[in-house]
Amino acid sequence: MELIRAEALSVGAGRRPVAEGIGFALAPGGILAVLGPNGAGKTTLFRTLLGLLAPHGGAVHLGGQPLGGLSRARIARHLAYVPQAMDVPFPYTVADYVLAGRSARLGPFAAPGRRDAARAAAALEELGIASLARHPVTRLSGGERQLAMIARALAQDAPALILDEPASALDFGNRERLAELLSGLAARGYGLVFSSHDPAFAVRLADRILAIGRDGRAAAGPARDMTTDARLGALYGLSAGAVRRARGG
């Protein structure tokens, strides 16, 4: 079964689309990386896939169902979102923050119960941050915050995860741990979509890559084919030679 399918999708927050011709399919265990220069519309694409923005054209299907017909709770049970940065006005404990992931599975007037707390605790355990459960999220390091956000997404029990620039705030060590974590999740059957500024990071993890150029045109293909020197040069406005030098080749 396909977790996410996008066909001839064009996305944009304003009147005009910022990116067009987006097409891909994500199956369980698959990893799709989205590459593109700043402002190419990566976050806009994610917001569209989550149903937060209406598409300008084309179609999105989640688990075979058209996105437009799904309730917010149904979408959340299918697709979990890991935002680029954590932005909370109050010092929630890590446990309470992760518990918020259970919301789509609660009745309208219910608060999370013991089972939800257990699921949240299991998610913390899975990511190795159980010891941080009672810490305020406002005092976590960048890497710990990223893990807390991913734990919240796992607590959502959705088969697909969308991660917006998950590596951008991380140091070398945390990046490596994140890479291991993400490929572990995919190996367990989660479907992952993430955006990255770093083609090398993307190509290491992803089996497929969606590239959105500065002109807003999107192309998808196997990771190796999409990250040749010439392709990357065209994507970021560099010569193939400059890309080769940047890659140390």
Next chain:
Amino acid sequence: MMPLSTRFSAGERRAVPPVLWAGLLLAAALVAAVLTGPFALSPGRILELAAARIAGQETPGAEAAVLFGIRLPRVAAAALAGAALATAGAAYQVTFRNPLVSPDILGVSAGAGLGAVLGIFLGLPVLAIQGLSFGFGLATVALVMAVAAAMGGRGETLTLVLCGMAIGALAGAGIALMKALADPDDQLPAMTFWLLGSLAGIRPGDVLLALPPMLAGLVPLVLLRWRTGLLAMGEDEARALGIETGRLRWMVIASATLITAAAVAAAGTIGWIGLMVPHMARLLAGSRFDRVLPVALLLGAALMVAIDTAARSLAATELPLGVLTAAIGAPVFLVLLARRGRGWS
């Protein structure tokens, strides 16, 4: 040192739940308030009278008249007003994702003040002044929301707050005009006293009048306690977590406004409670709104009862509540802030 919020908020192993602390404080404040007053009533006599009332017997005499006609209604009104302002403040703070927001951010107090001042200026009876105040409070927020909605969706919260400021300022100008036109011997003192908040004239009927709108606002907040808390995560994230935020936000604002308008109509403009008590509640109960709400309700009631007791017993004349809440609230607030160490987060 671990912050208080960490020590208390996780839940399972704390010795005394914060709700219990807040409940004990409220009980203590209620007992002290009922026993305090210019007309001396012993605890034993109060219990006798109360028992007689509950048994359905006649309770003639001055003592009963003071207890049931003046003191208990006043204590009840103080508890209700404090609970109302604190819960509305807590709801507004999560909805606007800002711990500096108080329940009158959208102009409910300014509008209610204008209604009351207008009523006093027109020489209306007390009940009509309260009705006018309640109506103007709600109408002001409705106007703010309508204007903000007409301006369109982007940056909704900021638009709302700015519209609230502008329309609140307009109401403030109306209040100033009424004060300038008012009879300085008779109407002006009444207006000033009302605007600073007072429970001096409260009667049993006023309490019964304020109760339905407060409950009508409180019930949705209690039912939606978990979802409301998610609004603090921000629009996109709350929606991605599966919450239909649009309807929820209007519901919470409408409920909190209803509660505030009822409190302001009964007790006048009382600052600080709605801003400060949610902070105290979060220090005790952590950041989760579903846990903050009951603690804020009880603490707000306790603090308001204590402050009103002080207002009617500290000096020979009644002190305005707004003066005391600010005089007590500001230092307490600063102490909390300092203990917290790192500002707001």
